[in-house]
Amino acid sequence: MSEQRGNGNGPARTGPPPGRGPMGPGGMGGMGGMGMPVQKAKNFKGTLRRLAGYLKPQRMKLLAVLVTAILSTAFSIYSPKVLGQATTKLFAGMMGRINGDPNANFDLPGIWKIVVFLASLYVVSSVFSYIQQFLMAGVAQKTVYGMRNEVNEKLGKLPLKYYDSRTHGEILSRAVNDVDNISNTLQQSLTQLITSVITILGVIVMMLTISPWLTLILLLTLPLSMVVIRGAAKRSQKHFKTQQMELGMLNGHVEEMYSGHKIVKAYGQEEISVEKFDKINERLYEAGWRAQFVSGNIMPLMNMVSNIGYMFISVVGGIMVTRGSISIGNIQAFIQYARQFSMPLVQTANIANIIQSTIASAERVFELLDEEEEVPDAAEGSDAKLASPKGDVALKGVNFGYKEDAMLIENMDIDVRSGQTVAIVGPTGAGKTTLVNLLMRFYEVNGGSITVDGVDITRMQRGHLRSLFGMVLQDTWLFNGTIRDNIAYGRLGVTEEEIVEAARAAHADHFIRTLPEGYDTVLNEEASNLSQGQRQLLTIARAILADPAILILDEATSSVDTRTEVHIQKAMNQLMQGRTSFVIAHRLSTIRDADLILVMNHGSIIEKGTHNELLAQGGFYADLYNSQFVGGGMKQIVS
Structure with missing residues (x-):
């Protein structure tokens, strides 16, 4: 069991989320994301239903979002037809003048009424759009707020074996990246999907009211549009996939070289590192160029198809105007509707990809939430608490294995009295760290019992049990904060004098005072502004200040020099x-x-006794001890 700041696998965003274009949701005006690789869920319907369950508490607001979206879109869709009426009035006045009608005048009052009405439509549409966005922002953030709380609570209930079996990056990716993906979709893509669908339906209705024949001509261009979109998306898909892969490799190489830049320089590998970077960067350039070129052609191709439709509409519409079967204002409105029609179609197809990716993210979050939790704590009020712990520890018939069919510890019996110092030695994999994990109940025993002061640890709240222990490990853990805060981490309400006293006891006070800010010195994210030995001294000071009943020391002085070790x-x-x-x-x-x-050794206690007793036995310990003598000097016993 070792404290860690991380394993280098933190969640690094290597580009836009799958299914999103490089300029945000829908990129390039709803076109750029069409070819992006889409992560698909294993159980789409089940995950969608479960995600919808999170929206149930907000169903009234969602209904209001739907109503405001319909109203906003309806007013917006109706505007071109009103504008066409103004055009018709202007055209009628102009044709009257051209034909020499002395009574022909422009109906300016009527035109102004239309303009005012049109402006009102735009204002009302904008107001409803604002309300829609405001309500949806609240729905999205409250939903994700609840989901984040669930994830946070779940992470606190998961057993240590869950963290031991997964990288930090994978866990954080589910808790951060996947939840953010859900948030972005609820905030942006969902409202865009609603308005796109309503726009498509509304535009079709309005076009049918103007001319069913012209509507039929426009709809005949849809198959061609779908062929263009499908073909371009299919070709760009593989390039986007390659781009994401190469981008991940580039980020990994840069992170690796940055974290080990001292070693790279020490061995003179800068040129090789740069050469590798250039090769990956070249491949990324090729993949990115092809992906963006192919996906960037979707919009021009769609414009070409749309222009073919406009051409037929203009020709047929012009003939209809000359025959008096349709007004010129309605032709103008129809062309505007035709332009409004193609964009929501592409956006809807793009959002379908985004939703696929979002459901996949939701599935990963739900997998985390469904993980098996720790064995529940003792119920409040029935749990045992040690008011004045002495530190007696006993293991009776303890059996444990990380897998049910492979026991690591079998029938272990240990009886440790208060105040005793127990050293645990053995080769790597012997079970030393496992024993500490069991003492602090990071893992549950498969059989037998562990007691502290005669009380079974399963009867204690985990927080109370772990407060009895103080730990100083070989791998130091310090957080981004002042030295004072790091020392006081294990105990609440401590005074400045107690912090300084603990630092002096750990022989850390002197070096702390030599720092520019003393105890107010802020440690950076990895505490790399201190040496390894100095970091170890701070963790020892932390343990001293915590004043625990039971101490666990795991290679506590392995990172300090010999003189400092004597003081420590x-x-x-x-x-x-x-x-x-x-x-x-x-x-x-x-x-x-x-x-x-x-x-x-192999999970069992094969020998026990004092140092002299074990040497006298001439067994495993004696061999291990004697192996540490080199040229008359003694080395530390290592695991």
């Missing part, structure tokens, strides 16, 4: 007085002074 060892000896201490693979001096040494 004195502080540790003082800290361990009166406390039960488990020392895992510690320095030889600590092991020699331990009250009990447990020698583990």
Whole structure:
């Protein structure tokens, strides 16, 4: 069990989410995302129903969004026909003048009434559109707010084995990227889908009221449009997929080279690194150029198809005007409707891809929410609490395996009394860290029991149980904050004097005061502005300040120099007085002074006793101990 800041697999966005164009949802005015690779859900219908369940509490607002979308779109759709009426009046006045009618006049009052009415339509349409966006923003954010809370609560209930079996990047990607994808779709694409569908239906209705024959001509161009869209999207799909793959490789290479730039420079590998970057970048350029070129042709091709439709509409419409079967204003309105008709079709097809990707993201989030949780804590009020913990620890007949059919620890019995120091040694994979995981209930035993002061740990709340332990691990963990905050992390309400006293006990006070800001020095994200040894001293100070009943020390001084180790060892000896201490693979001096040494191998305790007793036995421990002597000097026992 080791504390970590991360494993380098954090969620790095390598481009727009699948199904979205490079300029946001629908990119290039709803065209650019047509060829983007789409992540598909395994169970689309089931996931869609479950996601819809999150929207149920907001159903009244969603109904209001639908009503305002219909009204906004309806007013917008009706506007071209009203504008056509003004054009007809102007055309009638102009033709009267041309034909020499002395009584022919422009109906300016009528035209002004139409203009005012048209302006009112635009204003009302904008108002309803604003209300629609305002309501949908609230629906989307409240829905995702609840989902994020569920994910956060779930992450706190998942057992340690879930985190051990997955990369940090994968978990964070589900909790952040996938939830953001759902949020963006609810916020933007859903309203766009509603308005696109309403626009298509409304435009068809309005065109039919003007001329069924012209409407038929326009609809005949739809198959050609679909062929163009499908062909371009299919060709660009493979290029977008390659682009995303190469972009991920480029990001991985840059991250790797940046995190290890000292090693790269030390071994003189800069040229090779740059050469590899250039090769990946060249492939990314080729894939990106082809993807953008092919998808960028969709709009010109669609315009070409639309222009063919306009040509037929103009010719047929002109003939109809000359025969007096249709007014010129209606022809103008029809052409506007024809222009409005093609864009929602492409947007709808694009949004269908986005929704596929969103359902896939929702499925990944739901998989996280459906993961098996930790065994429930003891119920409030019935849980046991130790008011004055002594630190007696006992394991009786403990069996444990990470897999049910492969036991790592079998029938383990340990009895540790308060104030004893227990050293745990053994080769890698012997089960030393597993034993600590079981003590702190990060994993549940398959059989037997573990007690602290005679109380079974399953009867305690996990938070109370873990408050009894203080940990100093080989892998230090410090967060982005001041040194003062990092030392005080394990205990609430501490004073400045207590923080400084703990730092002095850990021999950290001197180096802290040499820093420009002292205890107010802010550590960066990886605490890389301190040396490894200094970071270890701060974690030791944190454990000292926490004042726990039981200590767990895992290679606690492995990262400090020999002189500092002597000081820390004195502080540790003082800290361990009166406390039960488990020392895992510690320095030889600590092991020699331990009250009990447990020698583990393959999950079992094969030897136990004091240092001298185990040496006298001449067994596994003696061989391990003697192997640490090199030229008369002694090395630490390592796991």
